[in-house]
Amino acid sequence: MIAPIDFTQCERLPNRAYNGANGKKIAVRYDGDVWIVKFPPSAADKPTALSYSNSCLSEHIASSIANMIGFKSHETRLGTFTNGKTKIVCGCRDFTASGKILYDFCSIKNTVIDSETGGTGTELDDVQETIDRQAFVDPVSLKAHFWDMFVVDAFLGNFDRHNGNWGFLVDPTTGKAEIAPAFDFGSCLLPQADDDIMRRIIDDKTERDARIYNFPASALKENGRKIGYVDFFHRHADDLLAPSLVRITPRIDLAAISAFIGDVPFLSDLQRTFYKVYITARYEALFAQQKVCEHPYFGSAMPTGCAVAEEIGTLRHGRFDDI
Numbered sequence: 001m002i003a004p005i006d007f008t009q010c011e012r013l014p015n016r017a018y019n020g021a022n023g024k025k026i027a028v029r030y031d032g033d034v035w036i037v038k039f040p041p042s043a044a045d046k047p048t049a050l051s052y053s054n055s056c057l058s059e060h061i062a063s064s065i066a067n068m069i070g071f072k073s074h075e076t077r078l079g080t081f082t083n084g085k086t087k088i089v090c091g092c093r094d095f096t097a098s099g100k101i102l103y104d105f106c107s108i109k110n111t112v113i114d115s116e117t118g119g120t121g122t123e124l125d126d127v128q129e130t131i132d133r134q135a136f137v138d139p140v141s142l143k144a145h146f147w148d149m150f151v152v153d154a155f156l157g158n159f160d161r162h163n164g165n166w167g168f169l170v171d172p173t174t175g176k177a178e179i180a181p182a183f184d185f186g187s188c189l190l191p192q193a194d195d196d197i198m199r200r201i202i203d204d205k206t207e208r209d210a211r212i213y214n215f216p217a218s219a220l221k222e223n224g225r226k227i228g229y230v231d232f233f234h235r236h237a238d239d240l241l242a243p244s245l246v247r248i249t250p251r252i253d254l255a256a257i258s259a260f261i262g263d264v265p266f267l268s269d270l271q272r273t274f275y276k277v278y279i280t281a282r283y284e285a286l287f288a289q290q291k292v293c294e295h296p297y298f299g300s301a302m303p304t305g306c307a308v309a310e311e312i313g314t315l316r317h318g319r320f321d322d323i
């Protein structure tokens with residue numbers, strides 16, 4: 001198990017600060033580098049028995065899995081911070097420490113001045129148009145990145161990939177821009193699930209399916225409505241999502257993910273089982289195409305021989321065998 005870090009004694013860096021609505025954040029120096037320490041947000045006004053949401057666990061588990069499947073994301077470590085109370089926190093290595101500037105997609109969207117909508121709009125057509133018209137990076141590779149991100153977020157159940165939660169790094173000396181590593185995975189993997197909900201998701205297929213087929217939905221919208229992930233995969237596996245599915249699906253190794261979850265510090269047995277069951281179920285719903293097509297939520301069976309499933313000859317229907 002990778003040992004958790006006690007960030008309490010780390011040097012604080014008072015001249016760095018981070019925005020975001022989900023919990024406090026400070027900058028510290030750890031092992032010679034700049035790290036953001038993300039604290040868990042209060043869950044007091046949320047429909048959960050948790051006092052603090054599990055978003056720090058989600059941040060670490062989801063960004064680590066994203067990296068495992070080859071989607072470049074920030075590096076994270078779980079740890080603690082004591083300030084009166086000891087809290088479980090998530091350390092994120094600051095990828096702007098070298099002086100590069102992070103511009104989020106919201107600010108890039110604002111530069112398209114003849115667009116009707118503002119930077120925060122997440123209507124899919126609009127986001128696509130911005131990707132085509134922005135001048136920061138090559139639109140073709142940006143579009144590929146965008147759909148890869150969509151597929152990874154779908155797998156991890158991210159309901160908060162708004163336009164402030166992805167972006168670009170610009171080197172101020174050369175002016176060169178690149179796509180930033182992915183960050184903010186705090187809204188993946190049901191961060192508000194308390195013990196009772198986790199038990200129900202593990203034991204009851206109806207409860208589990210509701211949290212895969214009905215919600216969480218994407219932050220992106222079609223005609224003003226949030227996009228349902230499984231439904232979108234069902235409709236677009238053969239066109240919009242096809243290149244990303246071909247790239248990403250063979251890289252999802254459930255056995256490796258299971259081993260990783262087995263090693264995450266601080267988790268109870270219930271939490272470990274919950275993450276494994278939920279991730280496996282999301283995998284089956286999204287990537288094992290035939291199962292998606294046959295699922296009763298869709299009423300009728302899809303034609304057999306989904307092109308993507310055929311192309312991915314190596315599709316792994318892996319299962320966790322230790323649950």
Ligand SMILES: Nc1ncnc2c1ncn2[C@@H]1O[C@H](COP(=O)(O)OP(=O)(O)OP(=O)(O)O)[C@@H](O)[C@H]1O
Nearest residue numbers: 018019020021022074092093094095096183184186
């Ligand atoms: N690894 C990182 N390196 C550099 N900057 C980062 C990193 N992770 C996050 N940030 C910056 O810190 C901000 C806040 O972080 P984050 O988005 O994770 O917080 P949040 O409170 O969960 O946000 P939200 O309001 O979207 O829920 C980000 O918008 C980004 O500007």
Ligand SMILES: [Mg+2]
Nearest residue numbers: 020164165184
């Ligand atoms: Mg954020």
